[in-house]
Amino acid sequence: MQRDHKPKLAVWKFASCDGCQLSILDCEDELLAVAGEVDIAYFPEATRAVARGPYDVSLVEGSITTEHDAERIHQIRKQSKFLVTIGACATSGGIQALRNFRDVDQLVKAVYATPGYIDTLDKSTPIADHVFVDFQLRGCPVNKYQLVEVLSAYLNGRKPNTPSYSVCVECKQRGTTCVMVAQGTPCMGPVTHAGCNALCPAYNRGCFGCFGPMETPNTAALSAWWQKLGMNAPDIVRAFRTFNAYADAFRKESEVYEHPHHQG
């Protein structure tokens, strides 16, 4: 692609653990090469130098949890040509979206001695609930090779190759025996978006859903199977309510088992 300047990259943070943007610095072998291809214009975790917008690519980590942040994301959108959300917080509200199922005032009181000092919204929401997002990268944390793929796809004017099939497909590709069939270990792989290379089953544990729902997941069938393996309703609610609790498919399935009398 012909270009008259190096694309300007900005990295923004909202409510999050920093892990997804750390993935950029964790690309030890690629970091200096990436820095050669793009102009790192705003990335406070890595540099005190700041270049003004507009930015060609904005990577956004974290979810919206305060009034101030709900305003800030609009400013960022205005200054960004291509906006990518990185990770479960930005893409589905993150683990802090567990507040969405509770009374936030009670949570504030449980943690802070002087709740009046705390300024927070009732819900933790994904970036796409607030502004248009050009591309969403899943994961808690993101896979750093997928992150490099997204940047490289952008630089070359093509669509990123990040399949939306389930973790099951990755298990088969990797040659891992199914932990649910062979060992009876509950696993979220059948409904979870690929991207981690089916890590957990390779370590003899069930997938716990870091990458959120796959495209058109059949969560009801999975819950039914889990019950045969001995999971009760609260277990099922907890399983769907972790890092992607507020993603539609996981939220709805957890609500079915939270209020069993609403079933059918």
Place this chain on the structure above:
Amino acid sequence: MNIRTIKVDMLARVEGEGGLHVKIKNDRVADVKLKIFEPPRFFEGFLRGRKFTEAPDITARICGICPVAYQMSSVHAMERALGVVVDGQLRALRRLLYCGEWIESHALHVYLLHTPDFLGYPDAIQLAKVYPDVVKNGLELKKLGNDIVNLVGGREIHPINVRVGGFYKAPTPRQVRELGQRLTAARTLAQEMVRFTAGLPFPEFEQNYEFVALRHPDEYAINEGRLVSNRGLDIDIAEYEANFAEEHVQHTTALQSVIKARGAYFVGPMARYNLNFDQLDPDIRALACEVGLEPPVNNPFKSIVIRSLETLYAVEEALRIIEAYEIPVRPFVDVTPGVGVGWGCTEAPRGILYHRYTLDKDGLIVDAKIVPPTSQNQKTIEGDLWHFVEKAVDLPDDRLTWQCEQAIRNYDPCISCSVHFIKLDIERE
């Protein structure tokens, strides 16, 4: 009346979001506020009702920089609550995993976040243009740390292999020993790191601190030990809350910790080093003396050299562990849920990380308390800035601002652990 304000809205090269506000009135410091505006995430609140087995995976998400620390403090707390002891090769594997996190986190901070301050560069990418080998060595060490975490933990950020009672799967001796050659090479890199950082220019800035760290009878403490200080503290970790208190201050979403009897204290590499220097290997102590760093070290700017010495220690300790490694008979010990209270305190790269959980008969969490290292250092950081600005008040605002940032970065503050936890803002009056 001459009022000066030094203000940094967004502190760079720290993990998480914070700022600083310093007010100078007639060349005297009138106020210092370290602001942490990391939005609160309420981990302690939503841990209630979760299963004890979920704590390592959930609490890891407090911090993407030191997830291993959160996993370790939580599994130790749960095991103490449920009366389980994890020993032998499983204990050694945990220490190896933690060494990996120390190496990764220290290399990240020393090379990518802190060295640029000492040499006057905005970041490591600019630094790499002038000192390519230094940054390359740093990235090599960082990668090795990540590879250790990857091997033992399954992935570098939010490892998946840690469970209460041990691991889901133990690595084979062959996999573990494959790290040997690179660790041996890394020893030389870490020694160079010590000599390089010891040669950086340090501001004259000696302070009187109360240092708090774990101390273990047999080893440089990482996972277990008693809490000790240079002012007579010597307690079981279960007595933490009887001796330490958290205060909720308006300008920050982090709770500030104090020792009830005495006030601010200092945790992290410099505290560990001053309290446990005798437990470092003789070659590391010799190197420390060669570069002029015999304890006690009271200049926080020199913590960059101590991080380098600890990196060397973690490399040597990892080598010892992999040489003695045999595959455990089972990757974990069984844990039965039940009623209990458990405490866990481990040495995160940035200092002690305290967890306490109360469990019900089904192993559900009734109550959780987590105190991360940065909230423990927050008051000490403000104290440092207060004294530092007073001495450097003649500097122009841009220089002074940068030096204040550097002074904050001495602590490698990790603000994303806003379980309950900077903008720089100097106001001159």
